[in-house]
Amino acid sequence: MTFEEIGIENKYIRAIEEMGFKNPMPVQEKVIPKLIQEDCEDIIALAQTGTGKTAAFGLPLIQKTNPSFKHVQHLILCPTRELCLQISNDLNAYAKYDTGVKIAAVFGGANMERQIRIVKKGVHIISATPGRLLDLIKRKVVKISKVKSVVLDEADEMLNMGFRNELEAILKETPEDKNTLLFSATMPNEVRKMANRFMKNPVEITIGKKNVGADNVNHISYIVHARDRYLALKRIADYYPEIYGIIFCRTRRETQEVADRLIQDGYNADSLHGDLSQPQRDKVMAKFRMKHVKLLVATDVAARGLDIDNLTHIINYNLPDDLEIYTHRSGRTGRAGRSGTSIVIANLKEKYKLQIIEKQINKKFDNKPVPLGKDICEKQLFHLVDKMEKVEVDNEKINAFFPAIMHKLDWLDREELIKKFVSVEFNRFLDYYKNTPDLNVPESPGKRGKQKRTANKHASEGFARFFINLGKTDNFRPVDVIGMINDYTNIRDINIGEIDILRNFSFFEADKLFTEEILQGFKGKVFKKRKINLEVAEGKKKEVKSDSGRTKKMKGFKKGSAKRKEKRKRRRK
Structure with a gap:
């Protein structure tokens, strides 16, 4: 199809052929014929980033624009x-030979x-982030009461x-009879x-399967002790000599620490997070592009909206709290x-998360x-040999020195x-990896019952371990723990470790520097x-009943602990 x-x-077509496009991609084949119609229905298109979504909505919007009308006709x-900038630049490139269409x-x-x-x-067409657009609407600078189409990308x-x-x-400011188009990688x-609230009987178009990763992405896991995570990262980077990718961390602090260590160890690395100013961010992205x-x-949050087509690897240094975000990460x-x-x-504690992701993708x-x-x-070694074998020799320039060589x-x-x-x-790799230890974690023998997963654990290095009187019987979930910490402390970058949700109570780990705030x-x-x-689980041993009902020793509470108080309350009931 053309x-x-x-x-x-x-x-x-002339403009996009100059950009290197010859035939439409699957999402474009399905969306463009519907969207190009004057009486187009609302559309929900589920497709991964990098599948050609911008052209799928951009080309029809430009073609349907009437330059003689001076108001905003389409909003993205x-x-x-x-x-936002990428969409604007792409649309301007599509409209190269239609200079009457104005895009901002x-x-x-x-x-x-x-x-x-x-x-x-x-x-005629505005590509915008919600916050700035709403500000300009309130200032009466942007008027969207006559828009024909709204795209939620x-x-x-x-x-x-x-x-x-x-x-x-923003949507309340738009007319009822507008055309609404929603593009999303996942459908939470x-x-x-x-x-359901803002669209009228939308047609749903799915490229691939809902909430799954791209077909041409391989998914690899490495299981290590938490303390060896950084060493494993370096080995992975060294094992893939042509690596060009993004390493995802959960917090700004961890992001900066990992980047600093990589730079110190001689890697071409840099960081991107919310503490950077816009000029700093632009400088980092220019170097990365x-x-x-590398x-x-x-x-x-900092990586959202980045669009770089030729990344070889995505590395999840830590898994995201919301596992659906993994689909976004891997789709880059x-x-x-x-x-x-x-x-x-x-x-090992995170292996269950891998199983959830496997079902999801x-x-x-x-x-x-x-x-x-x-x-x-x-x-x-073989990468070096390949490079040497394929290097082009400039005979004209080297011949003058060749006799001396x-x-x-x-x-x-x-x-x-x-x-x-x-x-x-090659010698630097031989020297560095001489007598280095094996970082792989052997599977523990024997049963892994719930009673072995819980209270008698020490907190991981750098973390405090907390007891909370909520569990599975309260429909308490790991996402609730994360949400509570964020909401109750008003701090968004507290590093959260292992979360154990048991029947009647739970444990979680969090950065010990924020113990008092939590x-x-x-x-x-x-x-x-x-x-x-909520209490800090301390180092004294107490006997408690596990989820299996057996009595066992537990490290975690001083006299008068929250768990014992909870038991007394239940007896009185």
Whole structure:
């Protein structure tokens, strides 16, 4: 099928062919013929990022724009500055031979006065982030009462970032008879609720399966002790000499620490997180796009909206709290028909999360051993040999020096010469990985009953372990723990460790530097009409009954602990 066959006019085909597009991608084949119609239905399109969504909605919107009308005719909402600019740039490229169509980008973190001047000159299509657009609507600069179409691009990401209120306020300003188009990689309940509220009998188009990863992405897991996570990361980076990817961490602090350690250890790395100013962020991204930085260590929020087609690897240094985010992370590689690899570095406590993700993406993880020093040295050696074999020689420039080189090296035989050239680069790997330990974690023998998972554990290094009087009988879930910590402390980057949800109570680990803030935040709080009791699990042994009913020793409480108080309350009931 060609672009002409699905209804795109020649002047736009000419522009996109110059951009390297010959035939429409699957999402474009399905969306464009519907959207290009004047009486188009509302559309929900479920497709991964990097599948050609921008052209799927952008080409029809440009073609349907009437330049003689000076008001805003089409509105595109997206989660981040980067995506907003990318959409605007792409649409301007599509409209290269239709100079009458005016397109503007409106986003936060940039000069508002300049954006106001552009909008006041008259624009037909606006690509915007919700916050800045709502600000301009309130200032009466942008009027959207006559828009024909509203596109919600990466709707799941916008809701994850907390833009629900802004989106609802913007959509209320638009006319009832507009055309609404929702593009999303996943379809969580929040997105479904928004679609039900603001869309009219939408047609649903799915490219691939709902909430699953791209077909050409391999999913690999490495199981290590938590303390060895960084060492495993370095080995993985060394095992893939041509790696060009993003390393995802959960908090800004961890992101910066990992990036600093990688730079110190000689890797071409940098960080991207919320503490960077916009100029700093732009500088990092420029270096990453030019491949001066090969490993970008980032938080999920900071990386949203990045669109880089040729990433080879995504590395999950930590799994996200919301496992659906894994689909977004892994979808950043394997784009535009290329293959990609998504790697998870996990500990034994996190293996159950891998099983949940497997069901979600309908794929199995290839659980591989962490490369040993000899494996890495072998991989690097043959990579070096391949590079040497394929290097292009500029005879014209080197011939002048060649006699002197031959004279200098003519005492070496062929084999010795090859060994010395290889060793120039290779020796550093041999030296570093000499006598390095095996980081792989053997599976523990015997049963792994619930009674072995819980209270008699020490907190991991750098964490405090907390007891809370809520469990499975209260429909208490790990996501509730994370939400409570965020909401009750008003701190969004507290690192959270293992969470054990048991029948009548639970344990969780959190960064010990925030122990007081967490204890204070939970004071007087209620969960589903039940008063919350939270304590630090300390090092004294007490006998408690496990979920199996057996009595056992437990490290965790001083006299008068929360658990014993909870038992007394239940007896009185």
